[in-house]
Amino acid sequence: MLNDIADQALGNAMASPIKEIDVLWINAGLSCDGDTIAMTAATQPSVEDLVLGGLPWIPKVNFLNLFLAYENGDDFMARFHLAAQGAIDPFILVVEGSIPDESNKAEGYWASFGTDQKTGQPITTCEWIDRLAPKAWAVIAAGTCATYGGIHAMEGNPTGCMGLADYLGWGWKSTAAIPIVNVPGCPVQPDNFMEVLLYLLRQAAGGAPMIPLDAALRPTWLFSQTVHEGCDRGGITSRAILPPSTAGRRAS
Numbered sequence: 313m314l315n316d317i318a319d320q321a322l323g324n325a326m327a328s329p330i331k332e333i334d335v336l337w338i339n340a341g342l343s344c345d346g347d348t349i350a351m352t353a354a355t356q357p358s359v360e361d362l363v364l365g366g367l368p369w370i371p372k373v374n375f376l377n378l379f380l381a382y383e384n385g386d387d388f389m390a391r392f393h394l395a396a397q398g399a400i401d402p403f404i405l406v407v408e409g410s411i412p413d414e415s416n417k418a419e420g421y422w423a424s425f426g427t428d429q430k431t432g433q434p435i436t437t438c439e440w441i442d443r444l445a446p447k448a449w450a451v452i453a454a455g456t457c458a459t460y461g462g463i464h465a466m467e468g469n470p471t472g473c474m475g476l477a478d479y480l481g482w483g484w485k486s487t488a489a490i491p492i493v494n495v496p497g498c499p500v501q502p503d504n505f506m507e508v509l510l511y512l513l514r515q516a517a518g519g520a521p522m523i524p525l526d527a528a529l530r531p532t533w534l535f536s537q538t539v540h541e542g543c544d545r546g547g548i549t550s551r552a553i554l555p556p557s558t559a560g561r562r563a564s
Contacts, residue, residue: 329518330371334403335509336395336444337377337454340425340437341409342464342473346499347455348379348408354502357510370513377406389426395444402449402487404512407441410457410464411479413472414438422471438479445480450490450512453477454505459494459529477529490515490522494529504534 363375394400412422424434453459453476464473514520524532
């Protein structure tokens with residue numbers, strides 16, 4: 313059944329490629345914002361390549377990240393509110409930082425992003441996820457905190473933090489029948505994240521099939537091997553061919 317839904321969504325994308333898409337980045341989970349900073353160092357492709365139209369065969373990209381935007385305050389938040397109202401479609405939602413449990417306390421909040429236009433009160437990060445995720449064309453969890461909870465999810469942390477898939481559900485799918493795409497890393501490897509975003513943009517344009525993910529919702533081509541398996545000296549340690557100073561102990 314799920315395969316049929318995915319095939320239908322892919323067929324629709326191929327039939328009517330997306331010409332323009334927003335990337336709405338929420339960095340208001342519990343994090344150090346290191347994933348945003350790391351992403352600015354990407355070169356294959358770079359953020360500039362995407363937003364300035366330097367790459368062919370992908371939609372026009374409107375990229376909204378708090379650290380990189382010209383706008384600020386209400387002007388910056390405007391497109392997030394419009395997306396929550398269904399006035400912006402399609403968009404890719406990027407979540408950075410672990411997701412707190414806002415239900416585990418009597419008052420207050422753990423994390424917020426902007427304020428309610430009517431009440432002036434903070435809008436919690438969880439509220440934004442609840443509003444935007446059901447309308448998103450795709451959802452990316454950027455960095456280890458967003459993917460699996462990170463250091464904030466350790467036992468005893470009062471925030472009750474978790475990863476995005478724990479919050480939305482591991483079987484959750486977007487309006488395009490795309491599962492949550494997890495790109496872990498502390499911080500996320502810049503080119504890994506941008507490569508995943510580029511793949512989704514190619515998919516949106518009808519130029520790529522459904523993104524392949526493993527059981528942990530990670531892109532298979534990036535996470536099918538460990539760093540050790542890709543090391544050109546890995547075989548040396550596996551066979552315990554060690555220099556004299558370490559000959560008495562095996563590499564772990």
